[in-house]
Amino acid sequence: MSGHAQEPFAKLPVAPKPPLRRFHQARWDEPIIFEQSRPGRRGIAVPAAGVPAVEPPETVRRARPPKLPEMSQLHVLRHYVRLSQENLGVDQAVAVGQGTCTMKYSPKVNEAFAAAVGELHPLQPVDTVQGVLEVYWRLERMLAEISGMHRVSLQPASGSAAIYANVAMIRAYHASRGEGDRRDQVITTMFSHPSNAACAKTAGYEVVTLMPGADGHPDIEALRAAVGPRTAALMITNPEDTGIFNPRIADFVDLVHEAGGLACYDQANANGLLGVTRAADAGFDLCHFNLHKTFSTPHACGGPAGGACGVVERLEPFLPAPTVERGGDGYRLDTERPQSVGKTRPFLGVTPNVVRAYAWIMALGGRGLREVAEIATLNNNYLMDKVLRIPGASAPWGRDRIEQVRYSWRELFEDTGVRSEEIGARAADFGVHYWTSHHPHLVPEPFTLEPTESYSREDLDEYAAILAHVADEARRDPGLVRGAPYNQTIHKIDPTPLDDPAQWAPTWRAYTRKHLS
Amino acid sequence: MTHPYIPNAEPGVRAEMLAAVGAASVEELYAPIPAALRLDRPLDLPEAMASEQELVAHMRALLGRDTDTVAALSFLGHGCYPHHVPAVCDEVNGRSEFLTAYAGEPYEDHGRFQALFEYTSMMAELLEMDVVNVPTYDGFQAAGTAIRMAARATGRSKVLLSGAVSADKLSKLHDFLDHDIEIRTAPVTGGGEIGEVEIDDSFAAIYLETPNVYGVVETRGRELADLAHAHGALLVVSADPISLGVLAPPAAYGADIACGDIQSLGMHQSYGGGHAGYIATHDEERLVAEYPSRLFGLAPTAVPGEYGFGDVFYDRTSFAHREEGKEWVGTAAALWGITAGVYLALMGPEGMRELGETVLARTRYAMDRLAEAGATVLHSGAVHFREFAIEVPDADALLGALRGHGIFGGVRLDGRTLLVCVTERHSRDDIDRLAAAVRKELS
Numbered sequence: 001m002s003g004h005a006q007e008p009f010a011k012l013p014v015a016p017k018p019p020l021r022r023f024h025q026a027r028w029d030e031p032i033i034f035e036q037s038r039p040g041r042r043g044i045a046v047p048a049a050g051v052p053a054v055e056p057p058e059t060v061r062r063a064r065p066p067k068l069p070e071m072s073q074l075h076v077l078r079h080y081v082r083l084s085q086e087n088l089g090v091d092q093a094v095a096v097g098q099g100t101c102t103m104k105y106s107p108k109v110n111e112a113f114a115a116a117v118g119e120l121h122p123l124q125p126v127d128t129v130q131g132v133l134e135v136y137w138r139l140e141r142m143l144a145e146i147s148g149m150h151r152v153s154l155q156p157a158s159g160s161a162a163i164y165a166n167v168a169m170i171r172a173y174h175a176s177r178g179e180g181d182r183r184d185q186v187i188t189t190m191f192s193h194p195s196n197a198a199c200a201k202t203a204g205y206e207v208v209t210l211m212p213g214a215d216g217h218p219d220i221e222a223l224r225a226a227v228g229p230r231t232a233a234l235m236i237t238n239p240e241d242t243g244i245f246n247p248r249i250a251d252f253v254d255l256v257h258e259a260g261g262l263a264c265y266d267q268a269n270a271n272g273l274l275g276v277t278r279a280a281d282a283g284f285d286l287c288h289f290n291l292h293k294t295f296s297t298p299h300a301c302g303g304p305a306g307g308a309c310g311v312v313e314r315l316e317p318f319l320p321a322p323t324v325e326r327g328g329d330g331y332r333l334d335t336e337r338p339q340s341v342g343k344t345r346p347f348l349g350v351t352p353n354v355v356r357a358y359a360w361i362m363a364l365g366g367r368g369l370r371e372v373a374e375i376a377t378l379n380n381n382y383l384m385d386k387v388l389r390i391p392g393a394s395a396p397w398g399r400d401r402i403e404q405v406r407y408s409w410r411e412l413f414e415d416t417g418v419r420s421e422e423i424g425a426r427a428a429d430f431g432v433h434y435w436t437s438h439h440p441h442l443v444p445e446p447f448t449l450e451p452t453e454s455y456s457r458e459d460l461d462e463y464a465a466i467l468a469h470v471a472d473e474a475r476r477d478p479g480l481v482r483g484a485p486y487n488q489t490i491h492k493i494d495p496t497p498l499d500d501p502a503q504w505a506p507t508w509r510a511y512t513r514k515h516l517s
Numbered sequence: 518m519t520h521p522y523i524p525n526a527e528p529g530v531r532a533e534m535l536a537a538v539g540a541a542s543v544e545e546l547y548a549p550i551p552a553a554l555r556l557d558r559p560l561d562l563p564e565a566m567a568s569e570q571e572l573v574a575h576m577r578a579l580l581g582r583d584t585d586t587v588a589a590l591s592f593l594g595h596g597c598y599p600h601h602v603p604a605v606c607d608e609v610n611g612r613s614e615f616l617t618a619y620a621g622e623p624y625e626d627h628g629r630f631q632a633l634f635e636y637t638s639m640m641a642e643l644l645e646m647d648v649v650n651v652p653t654y655d656g657f658q659a660a661g662t663a664i665r666m667a668a669r670a671t672g673r674s675k676v677l678l679s680g681a682v683s684a685d686k687l688s689k690l691h692d693f694l695d696h697d698i699e700i701r702t703a704p705v706t707g708g709g710e711i712g713e714v715e716i717d718d719s720f721a722a723i724y725l726e727t728p729n730v731y732g733v734v735e736t737r738g739r740e741l742a743d744l745a746h747a748h749g750a751l752l753v754v755s756a757d758p759i760s761l762g763v764l765a766p767p768a769a770y771g772a773d774i775a776c777g778d779i780q781s782l783g784m785h786q787s788y789g790g791g792h793a794g795y796i797a798t799h800d801e802e803r804l805v806a807e808y809p810s811r812l813f814g815l816a817p818t819a820v821p822g823e824y825g826f827g828d829v830f831y832d833r834t835s836f837a838h839r840e841e842g843k844e845w846v847g848t849a850a851a852l853w854g855i856t857a858g859v860y861l862a863l864m865g866p867e868g869m870r871e872l873g874e875t876v877l878a879r880t881r882y883a884m885d886r887l888a889e890a891g892a893t894v895l896h897s898g899a900v901h902f903r904e905f906a907i908e909v910p911d912a913d914a915l916l917g918a919l920r921g922h923g924i925f926g927g928v929r930l931d932g933r934t935l936l937v938c939v940t941e942r943h944s945r946d947d948i949d950r951l952a953a954a955v956r957k958e959l960s
Contacts, residue, residue: 033639033862042863046864046872049878050879051878052881052882054900056734057900060765060900061764065867066761066869067866068643068862069639069862077608080855081612086626087626089613089618090617106616109569111611112573113580118585119587120586121585121786124585124586125916128925131580138563157654160847160848194840199845244549245550247551273550278556290848300615301855302651302851304790304850343657344689345655346778347596347685348788349789352790354790359572362566363565364522366560366565367559367565368523371526377546378525378534379534453522456530483819488627490820491819492818493825498827499830506634506805506812507648509638510648510800
């Protein structure tokens, strides 16, 4: 036996906590669900037909049962509860480490509102859904006020889907003027989200990417050289994913307008700008928001999300259909929109998130949104001050940042050989998430922090202390950091099979075929 | 009062933090934003709710005006389906560790990776295919991407589309494909199945749905697969996975790409908010290379007996290569994938078979009862799953009259045609009630 009972206990009063948490993630050592199956067990009963059976012809009948797991209800539940405990959400962790993603608190009360629309069918008669249509209409008007745009569509399923819907509207607009074929280029910037480039390319555009100049802003001379009769649009984030606000943004928009193009604003990074500056103020023609970022709907392990496309009046005819309209006898859906780009997804939108976003704005009001922006910006500048005191950390292009910062461990890497990704794996041992950045890694050994308004000063101090500790470990014992994690659910992964077609196993079926037979 | 959602709005903390960064005010931090771009007034928004209690009252008053499909007897489907949602599905997707996490890394969010790997693995068993994506937005997007994958894999730019596709999905496909993929449409036979199909070596794919927009189960899958393959094209089949406990998966009759919506697998109707899309293929590198979505795969760790996970063939994606990746990838509908996995684990092979048999039988029962009640049931010779179309003298008049019986009778396809949806949630009595009301209104 361990004999721990004989060991001396600490004395009362209990000593202060150490500077960093003695964290350990849940480690259930949970088998894959198929390994827990036993023939004949069931997790839920299904109603019997109670009417004469239909025997489908052999050509369409399933020949052999699917090899799904067979488990009782408690064991299905327990498996997934264990997996959930091996995951870190905003509700448990200081989630400032995923810059560009605006990880904020999703108020619990809003979950009940989302559930309240659970049994509404999207094709019900409109007079039976006046409540939810009013939420759509009111949220549209709120986002129109926040962006300065004329109309807003809440149909897109996510931020990237909203970017695509904006590209589709841009395409339809130029086509309506007989310029669809000629305007075949979209200009974006390297620090705008990759979906701007990728959606434009998918929609058939040639993509021109502006690189940052010496000051970190996209180079206006490069834009001047790029715009012309082939320009369909500029698709740009501001502040970019560096957290740097481009002060000449209105000049960018003007240059594009002079060339006959449209200016489209990716407002994924709007959290520091609510009530401070608006898309319309810089002259943009289109913009989009992510409801799951700025407007607090939960990120849900990567969706369901929610996108909102805002447009100026001359682009209104091209909005996805249907739109919600208010008339004397209530709210209705307008499907007669001949110039519309059509459907971007089924039905009207990701309704539970529309409801949550509306409730969040109603809990804050105009002054509250401004306070969100100010505190998000203050939190970012406070955390930046802490992070830049860590030897080996830097922030290229100076300290003028709004709501996030793309930092670099370049110096630490040169000194120790420890990479940013390895710092992140070690930081996980202290109970936090950490992300590097999108590719390409123009900032060497990047990491991107976005401490939204939701975190306390103490949270920010803790996160900075974890980074400082890990950076110090990298100097003292780089092998320790490279071998991380240790206090996590699993240990360091060998990723090489993931890129080898002979070995990769994207499902259990592929795994058993390649590795167990 | 310091707002409950904004801890550092507390004036003392705010002042200390400003002092720490050496700023006199937050205004200084906004210095990079030119004055000309600044909003010089407060946002014109409704006054904030002063308390959570008042917010609850406000939201209840708003949403309380709706009549949902529990209060009414609803036969609405057409892409959004009222299947029973097991309580465990809601319990798991309500777990805040899943609900409030994001696109984490394979260590601190190991649970998410395993749950999504298990989702794709259970879908793979149902589909008899080895590769399934982390969900995309919905079945519309899955169809559009599946067709684009076929076009890229074959280097061709035409698709022959079944004519039995919903108007909304067709709208999405046109928007998504038209600029570089030509859509040809196959006719629909009087029996409700795909009609005469002609393709040549310039086609990338034949796209089929089963059950199709009329609820008809297509029976010529093998013939279409052979035809596509004879011309070097692929067969893409959209199938609702909830039917696959009894119906053959697309791979069984030669489909190269399967796709569809998973809303039926444990998601509420949520006024159209419960959608997510799947795409599946065999484990062939040339097709795996064309997925834009994330694919999660197994990997070993430093400790024997531990499962690790990571992205398979990440280099395909726009995360890796921006516009040089395949289409784009981003936040889509991961939590619905986790939920569908929970659903499939609860159901198991027998549950999926029983559910399929119940839906097949009740659909036929409803068709027979409505025919007896005086409606003309279309495509009555075909096997139907969950939906069927009826013809009546005046669709709007009938729907309006059924409202008087507390019934949402179906989705209006045109002035004379309604689409009626029956799932395991509709008891025999529910169907009889619909039939009795239809009989009364049509007589």
